[in-house]
Amino acid sequence: MDINGSVALVTGANRGIGRAFARELLNRGAAKVYAGVRDPATVTDADLIPLRLDVTDEESVAAAAAVAGDVSIVINNAGIGGSGTQLLEGAFDGARQAMDVNYFGTWAVSRAFAPVLARNGGGALVNMLSVASWVGQPQFAGYAASKAAQWSLTDALRKGLRDQGTLVVGVHAGFVDTDLSAWTDAPKISAATVAELTMDAVIRGELEVLADEGTRLAKAALSDPPSLPSGL
Numbered sequence: 001m002d003i004n005g006s007v008a009l010v011t012g013a014n015r016g017i018g019r020a021f022a023r024e025l026l027n028r029g030a031a032k033v034y035a036g037v038r039d040p041a042t043v044t045d046a047d048l049i050p051l052r053l054d055v056t057d058e059e060s061v062a063a064a065a066a067v068a069g070d071v072s073i074v075i076n077n078a079g080i081g082g083s084g085t086q087l088l089e090g091a092f093d094g095a096r097q098a099m100d101v102n103y104f105g106t107w108a109v110s111r112a113f114a115p116v117l118a119r120n121g122g123g124a125l126v127n128m129l130s131v132a133s134w135v136g137q138p139q140f141a142g143y144a145a146s147k148a149a150q151w152s153l154t155d156a157l158r159k160g161l162r163d164q165g166t167l168v169v170g171v172h173a174g175f176v177d178t179d180l181s182a183w184t185d186a187p188k189i190s191a192a193t194v195a196e197l198t199m200d201a202v203i204r205g206e207l208e209v210l211a212d213e214g215t216r217l218a219k220a221a222l223s224d225p226p227s228l229p230s231g232l
């Protein structure tokens, strides 16, 4: 679809990948970009339109959909790492919060904005997923499960919104250089790269973005028998 002249909304656009999405939408000629954020005061880019939106609060989501009734591109980017839940002991709080934000938050925003997208010609719904949709790890089992659930939801939305002409794009990446991945020194790609690849996919009508080599290899290995990396 054409981004030039479009109106878009990005959740979590005050920082990280969400901010890069918003900036790239403007680079590609979007006429208006709403930054759907918990605290509008955190949006420092003057050319974004701050819109109060907590993806875990259905009233807040409904209110945002009522205000941003002119969007034809919605990017479900808001997400958390759900840290603090260990695999074999302790409370489930972090994992539950990750499920609440990453999975149910994406679902709530998609539901609320599906009729808006339909009214505006179908448009595009982009879900920011992860290589963790396909690879569980003991260190972030809760996060990975939330991303696997969000991936499944993305698949269902793609089919459920087909008749209204909405392009549903799933974006998978390994580590991206943002606050969320600050805990690791592993190689990272930039948020700008993720945003550029995603806008290319939206323009071309592609259903999936595999943003780095590790993610491409992880997806290609899905049909392999389960195995353990050496050293485990």
Ligand SMILES: NC(=O)c1ccc[n+]([C@@H]2O[C@H](COP(=O)([O-])OP(=O)(O)OC[C@H]3O[C@@H](n4cnc5c(N)ncnc54)[C@H](OP(=O)(O)O)[C@@H]3O)[C@@H](O)[C@H]2O)c1
Residues within 6 Å of the ligand: 011, 012, 013, 014, 015, 016, 017, 018, 036, 037, 038, 039, 042, 053, 054, 055, 056, 077, 078, 079, 080, 101, 102, 105, 128, 129, 130, 131, 172, 173, 174, 175, 176, 177, 178, 179, 180, 181
């Ligand atoms: N960084 C990576 O390595 C990586 C890799 C693959 C996928 N991802 C995914 O990319 C997305 C963005 O992550 P990031 O790396 O940019 O993280 P980040 O820098 O920590 O930013 C997270 C964003 O989500 C927002 N957010 C959190 N909870 C929210 C809620 N309930 N309602 C609305 N907004 C909320 C945050 O807002 P506040 O400022 O208010 O907290 C912030 O804008 C996430 O879905 C993440 O899972 C990240």
